[in-house]
Amino acid sequence: MNEHNELRELWCSEPSSNTTEAKDVLDFVQRKANRFDRIIVGRNWIECIAAGVLMVVVGSYAFRSDNALVKAGWLVMAASMAWIIFYLVCFGKGPSTVDPSHDLMGYANALANQYDHQIKLLKSVKYWYLLPPYLGLLLGTLGALQERARGGLRWIDLIWPAVYTAVFAAVWWLNEVYSVGRLRKERAKLLFMTRDSDNSTDSIAESQ
Secondary structure, X not given: OOOHHHHHHHOOOXXXXXOOOHHHXXXXXXXXXXXXXXHHHHHHHHHHHHHHHHHHHHHHHHHHOOOHHHHHHHHHHHHHHHHHHHHHHHHOOOOOOOOOOOOHHHHHHHHHHHHHXXXXXXXXXXXXHHHHHHHHHHHXXXXXXXXXXXXXXXXXXXXXXXXXXXXXXXXXXXXXXXXXXXXXXXXXXXXXXXXXXXXXXXXHHHHO
């Protein structure tokens, strides 16, 4: 999942110093929430399309392979792509967007819930997104090494598994460490900003 760049761009801007009124904060949160929804939907579509293409490609490789382990590895990869599509369709979006008629805290709580859902999704990436295709690659690698063992294995044969292991580790870090950390910070910032605005509005109302 490569949403970290979009999420960083989404939240890189801060409300201006004169954004002190509750309505200004509400407009700000509404814009952020709507854009966040669009990014999540776009990410899910991109991931599903990419997984669908890979499913067809690796499925065709499976039927052309004579090695049982290699064939099993490609089939596991194809099944993994189908699973990723299913998981994103069912769980990728999260809670529905808040009703536009809701107040500032309603929008803030809804956006915070979206944060919580995406954090939970990203923290489980290693299980539903990375582990299944990685197992398929391992099976395929074992099959390929089995064939090459007949002529003698060389250290260079381990480069490919080392490369894709490093790639999977990097994807895990980007999702579960980097992106989750940024989302948690932005969630805290959102709640602090909206609560501060809500408290200011209450104080003004009480003084009147």
